[in-house]
Amino acid sequence: xxxxxxxxxxxxxxxxxxxxxxxxxxxxxxxxxxxxxxxxxxxxxxxxxxxxxxxxxxxxxxxxxxxxxxxxxxxxxxxxxxxxxxxxxxxxxxxxxxxxxxx
Amino acid sequence: xxxxxxxxxxxxxxxxxxxxxxxxxxxxxxxxxxxxxxxxxxxxxxxxxxxxxxxxxxxxxxxxxxxxxxxxxxxxxxxxxxxxxxxxxxxxxxxxxxxxxxx
Numbered sequence: 445x446x447x448x449x450x451x452x453x454x455x456x457x458x459x460x461x462x463x464x465x466x467x468x469x470x471x472x473x474x475x476x477x478x479x480x481x482x483x484x485x486x487x488x489x490x491x492x493x494x495x496x497x498x499x500x501x502x503x504x505x506x507x508x509x510x511x512x513x514x515x516x517x518x519x520x521x522x523x524x525x526x527x528x529x530x531x532x533x534x535x536x537x538x539x540x541x542x543x544x545x546x547x
Numbered sequence: 548x549x550x551x552x553x554x555x556x557x558x559x560x561x562x563x564x565x566x567x568x569x570x571x572x573x574x575x576x577x578x579x580x581x582x583x584x585x586x587x588x589x590x591x592x593x594x595x596x597x598x599x600x601x602x603x604x605x606x607x608x609x610x611x612x613x614x615x616x617x618x619x620x621x622x623x624x625x626x627x628x629x630x631x632x633x634x635x636x637x638x639x640x641x642x643x644x645x646x647x648x649x650x
Contacts, residue, residue, distance in 0.1 A: 449590070470650065487550050487648060490615070491645045492643060493641075493644065494643075499646065500554075504646065506609070541604060542602065543590035543607065545591075547569060547587060547589040
């Protein structure tokens with residue numbers, strides 16, 4: 445199993461509509477990726493590790509797939525549609541990472 | 548529910564023993580935090596979002612707790628022991644973030 449993490453860095457002039465993200469964007473992604481997408485987790489950043497510190501990421505989505513190939517096959521045909529929707533909830537360029545799930 | 552993400556940035560001179568992390572460090576954390584720790588996920592970074600790009604984080608642990616207070620009560624008394632174990636598997640200073648779990 446692999447995890448695709450889409451992480452939105454918090455910045456002073458960064459905007460992020462968590463309501464749209466949870467209620468419209470992620471359901472759209474789920475619909476487009478279909479059964480290849482095994483699980484989605486959404487995190488809303490509250491704080492950093494030190495007292496008073498801001499979180500590094502205002503939002504993170506962690507999506508699990510059986511393999512990198514499964515993710516690429518499911519995402520490729522819809523990449524443009526999904527990326528175009530970002531302008532509807534944020535002006536932040538997300539950081540994307542693919543990980544192997546160890547636990 | 549809240550999530551504490553401990554993220555180890557990948558760097559050229561950064562070292563990370565994933566075997567020790569999964570088999571010794573995370574079980575130690577689980578034992579010390581006890582029932583307050585509801586779930587742990589461990590990710591091992593494979594790649595970034597662009598072809599040939601490195602992952603931002605070589606490893607991430609995502610730990611869920613009922614509340615920030617529950618995390619602080621469980622972690623506080625063992626913080627020193629847990630942080631001292633880091634030298635056994637990495638020379639990287641982790642980035643820590645607390646998030647509200649939206650999904």
